[in-house]
Amino acid sequence: MILTLIGFLSGIISGMGIGGGTILIPSLVIFNSMRQQYAQGVNLIVFLPVAIIALITHYKKGNIDFSFAKLIILGGIAGAIIGSILAMKIEPSKLKKFFGVFLLIVGTYELIKKKE
Template identity: 50%
Template structure:
């Protein structure tokens, strides 16, 4: 039941475009006690169907700029290859801390955006 709830909320977040991994990876590590490298691989595999469904919905709503997709996808593939090789040389503990710092930075940007967006709309 725990994994179903984690997957459900990760799917919601992923469908909104924020990336389900921001929920899935920490939840698997903290609540299910799974090693960070395994949690990352579970995230990557589970993101495939979630991403395809979200992509179809966003394409139907015309929310996809195809000129951006190709360069981002190509460089994303290269980054994924590099990152997966790099993860083999980093301990799970270091990987956990790096991902935690990354989440803090992303969270900080989201909080800043939440406070600054209302200011832009008032002008």
């Protein structure tokens, strides 16, 4: 039941474009005692179908600028390769800390940024 709830909340966040991994990864580590690397792997598998549904929905609404997307995809592929290699080499405890710091930075930014 807890995994279904985690997936539901992660899906909502993903559909909003925020990134379901911000919910999914910490939840798997905290509530299921999963190693950080495994949680990241699960996140990647879960991401695919969720991203496809979100992509279709946003495409139908005309919310995608393909000229930006092409450039970001190229950088994202290179970053994914490097990030995956690094994640496998970093100790799980250090990876948790890096991920936690990243979430704090993003959360702080979201709290203090000016309204558009």
